[in-house]
Amino acid sequence: MTDKGDARHLTTAEVASRLEIKPETVYAYVSRGLLTKIPASGRRGSLFREDEVARLAHGRRHGGDRRATVEDIVSTVSRIEDDQLYYRGRNVADLVTAHPVESVxxxxxxxxxxxPPEEFTAPTEILATCRAAVAALPDSVRLTDRMRVAVTVAGASDQLRFDLSPQGVxxxxRILLAVEVDSLGTTHDSGTLAHRLGPSLSEHPIPTDLLDSTLTLLADHGLAISTVAARVAASARVxxxxxxxxxxxxxxxxxHGAASTVAYRFLAEAIPDPLAAASDRLRLGGGLPGFGHLVYQTTDPRAxxxxxxLRTIPAAQSALTAIDTLTTHLxxxxxxxxxxxxALAVLMHAYHMRPDAGEAIFALARTIGWTAHTLEEYTEPPLRFRPTRTPTP
Incomplete structure (x- = not known):
């Protein structure tokens, strides 16, 4: 234990011991804002205020039958630390391009x-039913709406949907990811996810490795709102x-999911005249789509x-030039x-993708993360988010 000013501080190991958790869980608490990490001057590692740790320990001991809140969720699926994103303790920067998204x-x-031990495919009869349902939709229906229909139909068609064992999940x-991709109108139903997704996004060929990297970058991002929704459903053993x-x-x-579409439209305005496009947006009292983040302070590592x-791709240069101009003048x-x-918007413009392509990429990728959180939530007590008192009318 060390003193720093008027406050007493604990090391990561001391915090883990005090809370009876693993050291990696300490940093999960940091990601959720339950603990504040303080750089340790002149030494490796981090320090934490003892009084903050004590309050957290007291709440854990005396919570009684209190139901969980979002702040109580501790996940080891991913964490954000020092403007870096980690999956199961591995920096995403070391995973992207080095490993296919299926391995991630x-x-x-x-x-x-x-x-993975098996390719991500769906049983023939389930996929055929999903494709028929999606084909009945009007051509104007967005890709993510088609995915929602495919997921619902696949669930109704799968007699083993209530196998909640880790192997069953x-x-x-694997079936879910397959029907999300293969129900969109592509002719491929084998090969990698990126290979099968590309033709639904654009009439122009999209490099499979680039699309694969994008899926990896979007696979999980802690307790985003959609992930919280997934975990609440999982707590009821849905x-x-x-x-x-x-x-x-x-x-x-x-x-959330539609933010890339908004950024795509803004970038279309900004490519010919970045400052004029920014001026119009700022005059209307809003921020610039695609800029800023609630979590990252200096850089979004995924972007x-x-x-x-994308800087190595000639077709992306006009969009990148517009971004560089805006970044310089903001x-x-x-x-x-x-x-x-x-970044998704730049990818979409470079390969002339559909305006809703970014949402589809996001939804497919995040299905991977939601599955990881499902597996984790299934190990927690069921219905832990249910209120304990009836609200006053």
């Missing part, structure tokens, strides 16, 4: 970074099809990694941070 999914689901997840439906429903928002890859540093929605 296996990491998030099992903790093992290895190719992983089996269902089957995985219902859980993914809950996640997809929460994703359908301008503040940085994707934009770095004010406070946090408002000048290009986020992952803007």
């Amino acid at each position: 999914a296996n990491l998030l689901w099992t903790g093992e970074l290895a190719p 992983r089996r269902t997840a 089957h995985p099809y219902g859980i993914i439906s809950a996640g997809l429903g929460a994703l359908d928002s301008q503040y 940085e990694l994707l934009l770095t890859e 004010g406070a540093p946090h408002t000048a941070i290009p986020n992952i929605d803007l």
Whole structure:
């Protein structure tokens, strides 16, 4: 234990011992705002205020039968620390391009970074039923709406949907990812997810490795609102099809899954004249779509990694030039941070994708993360988010 000013501080190991948790869980608490990490001057590691740790320990001991809140969720699926994103303790920067998204999914689901034992495909009869249902929709229906229909139909068609064992959940997840991709009108129903998804997004060929990298970057991001929705459903032991439906429903928002579409439209205005486009948006009293982030302070590492890859692609240069101009002229540093929605918008413009393509990429990728959180939530007490008192009318 060390003193720093008037406060007493604990090391990571001391916090873990005091709370009877693993050291990696300490950083999960940091990601959720339950603990404040303080850089340890002149030494490696971090320090934590003893009084803050004590309050947390007291709440854990005396919670009694109090039901859980979102702040009580402690997940080891991913964490955000020092503007870096980690999956199961591995920096996403070390995973992207080095491992296919199927292996990253296996990491998030099992903790093992290895190719999954089976290809992500759906039984023929389930896929045929999903395709028929989706084909009945009008051509104007968005890709994510088609995914929602496919997920619902697949769930109704799968007699094993209530197999909630880890093996059963992983089996269902492979089917879910397959029907989300293969019900969109592509002719492929084998090969990698990125290979099968590309033709539904654009008439122009999209490099499979680039699309695969994008899926990896979007696979999980802690307790985003759609992930919380998925976990609440999982706490009631809803089957995985219902859980993914809950996640997809929460994703359908301008503040969440549709943010890339908003950024795409703004970027279309900004490419010919970046400052004029920014001026128009600012005059209307809103921020600039695709810039800034609630969590990251200096850089969104997902955007940085994707934009770095896009800088090698000639077709992306006009959009990147517009972003560079805006970044140079924007004010406070946090408002000048290009986020992952803007990087997705650049990808969409470079390959002439559908305006809703970013939402579909996001939904497919996040299905992987929701599955990991489902597996984790299934190990918690059921219905832990249910209120204990009837609200006053």
